[in-house]
Amino acid sequence: MSELVVMKFGGTSVADPEKIQRAAERAIAARKKGKRVVVVVSAPGEMTDELIDLAHRVSPNPDSRELDMLMATGEQVGISLFAIACEARGVGATSLTGPQAGILADAKHSKAKIVEIRPRKIHEELKRGNIVTVAGFQGLNPHRDITTLGRGGSDLTAVALAAALGAKHCEIYTDVHGVYTADPRLVPDARLIPRISFDEMLELAGAGAQVMQSRSIEVAKKFDVPIRVAHAFDRHSPGTWIVKEVSSMEDALVTGVALDRNQIKVTIRDVPDKPGMAADVFDMLGKANVNVDMIIQSAARGQSNDISFTVPKDDHENAIKALETVQRRLKTGSIEHTVNVAKVSVVGVGMRSHSGVAGRMFRTLADNSVNIQMIATSEIKISCIVDKADGERAMRCLHKAFGLEKTRRGYAAR
């Protein structure tokens, strides 16, 4: 059977009729090469936000099942217009909603997980030679209701479909040229990374890089689906391949640098120094759905410790409520919230086989008068919490210190 490719076009790539036509031409080009083509389409432009806004004009707190029903129309508009554009160019195309495409999800509205894909109808349409456009971001739950997959849901649809259909790879078309060594808006000499491993991409996404959500990368890694991220309308853009790690990747010490300015540092003073206290604190935060990122516990001073950790800005309100309970129940000291922090991270599988990355990072920051407030490491990532005002400068000097602007692995930012 001929090669099957899954292409995904994001909202900015299908924002208006003219863009939809250009995106359709890209899918048609692949079809004309004899490939079987499945296209995952997002809601055009700002449509999802407009629909949410409409719902909020009807109710301050819209029912989540109904909000999913409403939001799902955005992608349905995208797939039908995309199919119309293909048909107008004489190429057969059939649009399928998430439920029609056999994307079965769990019952958690607004952030459902894909449970299974039954692509019978997709195969039928491919067999008839049609391009199949599938609505991203949505699925059918066990109650046969439409549900949505949360932020980055269309990428997830694309990667999961590529896995289920046995596609050679998954192409994510977007409004950037791929994954960069750093955010090119902040670091002008950032370079496009031609190849990056799933693990590095996961760490970069977790460290604040916004190209793709972690969930889709996790699925791609699990089913070993190579992803190509490229610009929707620049055929000469080589893009970035996100792939299984190969040994040559370790040649570079560091693959990328990321900055996350959406973290808040919380410090709980005078936590009694008894076994299980830290567990109690983070249990209560976990139950309040607060994602804790970095944690530092100071050495005990007498009968108590200070515990510091960071939480995403979006979780801060939940964290504040949970911490009031912590303070009351555990009889801790005061709780301090620091909003003017940033997290700067360096990521690279090369760290595993090369020592000295941490040392060079801390030295670089010190040389540039950036004070480090907290440190956290994984096997392939080192993150530091710094003053928010120092964030961009920290990223730029680390980018330079690890030679990212001249590495052979990248092309200049456009």
Add this chain to the structure above:
Amino acid sequence: MSELVVMKFGGTSVADPEKIQRAAERAIAARKKGKRVVVVVSAPGEMTDELIDLAHRVSPNPDSRELDMLMATGEQVGISLFAIACEARGVGATSLTGPQAGILADAKHSKAKIVEIRPRKIHEELKRGNIVTVAGFQGLNPHRDITTLGRGGSDLTAVALAAALGAKHCEIYTDVHGVYTADPRLVPDARLIPRISFDEMLELAGAGAQVMQSRSIEVAKKFDVPIRVAHAFDRHSPGTWIVKEVSSMEDALVTGVALDRNQIKVTIRDVPDKPGMAADVFDMLGKANVNVDMIIQSAARGQSNDISFTVPKDDHENAIKALETVQRRLKTGSIEHTVNVAKVSVVGVGMRSHSGVAGRMFRTLADNSVNIQMIATSEIKISCIVDKADGERAMRCLHKAFGLEKTRRGYAAR
């Protein structure tokens, strides 16, 4: 089991968040009286037209399956916002697309017929005490594709649902107060008709009255579902009941007067006077999907006749093509198209038992110097083709001649 009511809100009644909330309050009021409530919702405001326009910006001739997929999003937006509005007022509500509601249609895209309704999910949700909002205008075809039901499709959904669910009646909420003795924009002293029979309403719709499409009335008649047409936002509007004929309706000679300015008169000169010629002409027009309305064949003059008939403006282009074939094959004389005509009709079941309606109609038109070009009659309707410039005047003088402005059956236009 408690009484079940089907309410339908048209696009103008759900055009913005404020109107959706007011419409929802109407449904909630019925629910709070203990009724089981099914609400059929149209696409808000101009959304359907905007979606069609979007499709035409992508392709001059969009694929009909995909256009249905696109248009169906309009009603989906309507049902979810309506349900959100109910939930915001503390009343459980569940939205269902046409396919989810079990509305099965045939495969004719953009003007499908409802084949069957399997309302299992509607019953489930009603049992849970929820208001069920159902997307009008759409169904699932045998290929499991979304299909739309054509102009007036939401009314059809509502009436068919009322029949399938055994509702006591069907309430059509719209931006007018009901059915009038004549179009109140043209005849200022037109009065609201409190009760009208299915047959009269069918004739009025066919004669150009735009309150409801014939298809929904036919279904209502077939399953004997009384329809109440009323203003969505005026609780004191008594509305019009469209019901099975009862003998008291015959007290009035004429129930309403209608004007249709969307007809074109076609005359074929010198059609050879041989058996089967007229059949040939109208066969060819029928095959070209031209709906012929009134037909007149002049008395034979020697070897040939003139045949005149009217067609709706929308079918005129098809008619012109078909008539070229007619002219060539049947070797007729010239073909004349007259666009400046109008059809004025009087409708009433009273005609069956009272004679003299035709005479009074023709006399009235003559007294007012309105020349009659063609005449057609049914058991309960008389239509005349007149000069377009005379149309409004003809309607007004007939309205007066049959005493419609003072009949006890109506209320003054608002």
